[in-house]
Amino acid sequence: MKITIQRLNNDVHMEAVNEDGVSVNMDGTPDIGGKNLGFRPMQMLLAAAGGCSTIDIIGILKKQRQELDDIRVEITGERISLGDYTEFKTIHLHYILTGKLDKKKVERAIDLSLNKYCSVTKTLEKTATVTSSFEIED
Known part of the structure; x- marks a missing residue:
């Protein structure tokens, strides 16, 4: 099993992609620089x-x-x-x-x-x- 995570902006918004190319977005809360653009x-x-x-x-x-x-x-x-x-x-x-x-x-x-x-x-x-x-x- 392999997941690749790529940062998408200058803050903490990221995209996780699995071996099948399926992706999910992750982000942090605004108090740590996130913009609520994905799951924490x-x-x-x-x-x-x-x-x-x-x-x-x-x-x-x-x-x-x-x-x-x-x-x-x-x-x-x-x-x-x-x-x-x-x-x-x-x-x-x-x-x-x-x-x-x-x-x-x-x-x-x-x-x-x-x-x-x-x-x-x-x-x-x-x-x-x-x-x-x-x-x-x-």
Whole structure:
């Protein structure tokens, strides 16, 4: 796996490009010279956790023959200061699913993702408490 990051301006706006040529912009907050032109790196971590687990959940629900029409996830993170840096203390993922879904199967899919398959949340749980909740909309 390889990511290349290129600075795009004289401040801290950057573009990250993966091996497939797909890119994402990153930037900092205005107080450090950023212009809010992209995700901040810590936001990228939360997005990665949500994306990784959602991919797992979609695949698991397909295997369970569940009729998933849509899924979105709202991720919140609380950071703590540890001297010169901060890290996530808590991360909460709230999944909102629509479709003809069995609540127990959704619960199982989320559990399997967060506790077995999702490499991002498994990495983040070394420093943060990762929790989840879900709702099924009609």
